[in-house]
Amino acid sequence: MERVELNREGLVLPATAPNVAADHEEIDRTPVRTYWQLARQRFVQHRLAVIALVVLVVLVALAYIVPLVTGPLFGRTNLAKIDAPATLEAPLGYDELGRNTAVRLMKATQTSLTIGFAAVLIIVGVGSLVGSIAGYMGGIVDNLLMRFVDIVLSLPVLFIILMIVALFGAGNVWVVIIAIGITGWTLAARLIRAEFLALREADFVQAARALGAGHRRIVLRHMLPAAMAPLVVAAALGVADSVITEAALSFLGFGISSPEASLGNMLTNAQEYFYSAPIRAVYPGLVLVLIVLCASFLGDGLRDALDPRQRIGK
Amino acid sequence: MTDVRAQQVGTDGPGGQPATRPAGPRADGNGRSGEPLVSIRDLVKHFEIRGGLLGVSKVGAVRAVDGVSLDVARGETLGLVGESGCGKTTLGKVVLRLIPATSGEVYVNGEPLFRASADQLKRARRNMQVVFQDPYSSLNPRMTVGEIVGEGPLAHGLKSKREREELARELLAKVGLNQSHIHRYPHEFSGGQRQRIGIARALALNPDFVVCDEPVSALDVSIQSQVLNLLEDLQQELGLTYLFIAHNLAVVEHISDRVGVMYLGKMAELAGVMELYENPRHPYTVALLSAVPEPDPRRRRKRLVLKGDVPSPANPPSGCRFHTRCWLREQLGNPENCATVEPEFRDIGNGHRTACHWAEEISPETIQRAVQRQKPVVSAETPPSDAPAAA
Numbered sequence: 001m002e003r004v005e006l007n008r009e010g011l012v013l014p015a016t017a018p019n020v021a022a023d024h025e026e027i028d029r030t031p032v033r034t035y036w037q038l039a040r041q042r043f044v045q046h047r048l049a050v051i052a053l054v055v056l057v058v059l060v061a062l063a064y065i066v067p068l069v070t071g072p073l074f075g076r077t078n079l080a081k082i083d084a085p086a087t088l089e090a091p092l093g094y095d096e097l098g099r100n101t102a103v104r105l106m107k108a109t110q111t112s113l114t115i116g117f118a119a120v121l122i123i124v125g126v127g128s129l130v131g132s133i134a135g136y137m138g139g140i141v142d143n144l145l146m147r148f149v150d151i152v153l154s155l156p157v158l159f160i161i162l163m164i165v166a167l168f169g170a171g172n173v174w175v176v177i178i179a180i181g182i183t184g185w186t187l188a189a190r191l192i193r194a195e196f197l198a199l200r201e202a203d204f205v206q207a208a209r210a211l212g213a214g215h216r217r218i219v220l221r222h223m224l225p226a227a228m229a230p231l232v233v234a235a236a237l238g239v240a241d242s243v244i245t246e247a248a249l250s251f252l253g254f255g256i257s258s259p260e261a262s263l264g265n266m267l268t269n270a271q272e273y274f275y276s277a278p279i280r281a282v283y284p285g286l287v288l289v290l291i292v293l294c295a296s297f298l299g300d301g302l303r304d305a306l307d308p309r310q311r312i313g314k
Numbered sequence: 315m316t317d318v319r320a321q322q323v324g325t326d327g328p329g330g331q332p333a334t335r336p337a338g339p340r341a342d343g344n345g346r347s348g349e350p351l352v353s354i355r356d357l358v359k360h361f362e363i364r365g366g367l368l369g370v371s372k373v374g375a376v377r378a379v380d381g382v383s384l385d386v387a388r389g390e391t392l393g394l395v396g397e398s399g400c401g402k403t404t405l406g407k408v409v410l411r412l413i414p415a416t417s418g419e420v421y422v423n424g425e426p427l428f429r430a431s432a433d434q435l436k437r438a439r440r441n442m443q444v445v446f447q448d449p450y451s452s453l454n455p456r457m458t459v460g461e462i463v464g465e466g467p468l469a470h471g472l473k474s475k476r477e478r479e480e481l482a483r484e485l486l487a488k489v490g491l492n493q494s495h496i497h498r499y500p501h502e503f504s505g506g507q508r509q510r511i512g513i514a515r516a517l518a519l520n521p522d523f524v525v526c527d528e529p530v531s532a533l534d535v536s537i538q539s540q541v542l543n544l545l546e547d548l549q550q551e552l553g554l555t556y557l558f559i560a561h562n563l564a565v566v567e568h569i570s571d572r573v574g575v576m577y578l579g580k581m582a583e584l585a586g587v588m589e590l591y592e593n594p595r596h597p598y599t600v601a602l603l604s605a606v607p608e609p610d611p612r613r614r615r616k617r618l619v620l621k622g623d624v625p626s627p628a629n630p631p632s633g634c635r636f637h638t639r640c641w642l643r644e645q646l647g648n649p650e651n652c653a654t655v656e657p658e659f660r661d662i663g664n665g666h667r668t669a670c671h672w673a674e675e676i677s678p679e680t681i682q683r684a685v686q687r688q689k690p691v692v693s694a695e696t697p698p699s700d701a702p703a704a705a
Contacts, residue, residue, distance in 0.1 A: 203452035211466035
């Protein structure tokens with residue numbers, strides 16, 4: 001058997017073309033970086049995401065440390081200080097019941113963040129479980145699960161949440177979290193399922209199957225990491241959505257109610273003073289916007305950072 | 315030890331071959347020898363077209379593979395050609411049970427593959443591997459080269475990470491890659507290098523049978539020859555058997571011992587490589603071969619341009635599937651059996667099989683006449699881009 005010339009291609013190639021690059025003797029000295037090192041480098045390039053991360057970290061730190069230090073101060077009323085102006089002790093002044101607004105705001109942020117992140121765990125967990133089973137199995141299982149998703153999607157979400165909260169205890173943070181979680185996973189499920197349907201036919205998944213890898217390994221090692229982009233997007237949207245839903249619930253009086261603090265019930269209180277002290281609505285509103293914005297920027301950055309095909313500049 | 319092997323692969327000069335072929339009995343250019351390693355029997359794969367309100371009622375089927383029987387002898391390379399959509403890639407995937415067959419059976423070493431239990435299937439997979447066409451999508455971008463190559467051994471119980479890395483290094487050297495690259499990710503490599511990684515992955519389980527699904531179609535021509543030579547060297551060194559799927563006739567001619575031609579999910583012709591290229595006995599093969607680009611611009615080319623498009627595999631023509639485009643049928647005055655009787659895939663001697671009622675009528679004269687008959691086609695003289703066989 002002679003070596004290739006590909007003559008019928010109309011291309012004359014040297015039959016002596018080196019078959020193998022002769023470099024396997026020497027050791028490549030360019031530094032080997034691990035997956036997470038590379039991911040960090042890609043993330044750092046994403047300026048908005050880095051800023052969002054910093055803001056979020058500061059917010060989380062304040063929200064969890066300040067109430068820890070001040071204890072029950074967030075709910076303590078002080079008739080002498082009703083509507084008192086800002087001092088060093090209370091940088092944002094006092095509210096209509098003489099409560100320290102800054103401390104109260106931090107406690108409210110803590111509640112909202114807890115609800116946002118915990119609910120998103122449920123959303124992403126249930127969503128990716130249902131979505132990956134449907135997408136991986138296909139056929140009748142897929143059909144049944146997706147019709148179920150359609151049913152859940154067709155329900156009036158806020159009404160269902162209100163019902164759950166009313167039945168199982170208004171004002172309980174965990175009831176609110178579960179209510180938001182079990183109504184909000186459908187988008188994540190749909191995104192993951194669509195991704196899995198495509199990935200099932202991907203060459204590298206077929207190759208893993210040909211190698212004899214089991215279902216669990218194929219799903220966990222090959223398909224789920226490849227479906228990371230829609231998963232992260234779903235999570236970022238989920239955080240934003242959950243925080244807003246909680247605010248809406250509390251605004252309607254079904255979520256977290258006074259003396260407990262949440263961004264939602266601070267907004268509710270603020271509406272009575274909308275003309276006399278509009279600034280009271282601005283504080284919780286601003287924190288809400290910050291959380292939502294940071295979550296989506298962070299999501300963008302994470303999505304790119306976790307994709308090894310993204311180039312690292314410089 | 316490892317390095318020496320790598321050297322062998324690397325510096326194997328022109329015409330330099332190992333003196334012996336450990337492959338054992340190898341089919342010569344014209345026939346088969348020994349027990350077949352892989353037997354494909356009446357393989358059918360239909361993709362159902364579903365419709366209706368709930369998407370559960372069947373409204374038709376794409377007959378991607380429609381009754382193919384083949385034997386692949388141990389140590390041989392069986393080339394499989396045909397234009398896009400003829401079912402050759404589907405055939406390759408069904409043979410490996412990567413997608414379920416509609417009916418038929420594949421025997422590997424005499425063992426039925428489709429009836430195998432999960433355990434038997436897993437064991438059978440050690441013996442049959444695949445190299446994909448696209449070197450970009452066939453490697454998991456989130457795994458290092460070492461993990462990719464070591465995946466098969468891991469799935470089959472090689473738990474020690476150190477041993478897997480050792481094996482991966484050895485395999486990388488064998489396919490001509492730098493051993494120190496096992497901690498790198500696929501996107502850091504070129505197309506040709508990635509294809510080598512794919513080959514190393516396939517070889518990690520030490521298989522007998524490898525389905526090469528257009529392994530060089532996505533590569534530059536210069537890289538193509540390197541990868542082809544690598545595949546040949548590995549075949550000789552390890553005694554591999556290839557089912558080599560391609561649409562480039564020059565590549566198939568070079569690497570194959572026997573060549574099968576597929577048309578619309580069926581085998582049209584099967585013969586030893588010399589025999590098929592010198593003495594085609596199916597009008598479709600004749601047309602395919604006439605579409606191969608001619609390197610010498612001074613030679614006048616006589617291309618036989620097929621009329622029309624490939625019919626839809628969801629609704630293939632009756633009788634001989636090729637009769638709607640057949641130049642021979644036209645010349646013979648449209649004999650009736652072409653459109654009504656499905657031709658048998660018959661042996662016309664020497665293991666040369668063809669699915670044409672009128673195979674004996676093919677001769678240089680009839681081909682000549684067909685070329686002259688056809689209306690002058692402008693593209694017949696220019697390098698064809700629409701030719702069914704051109705890469």
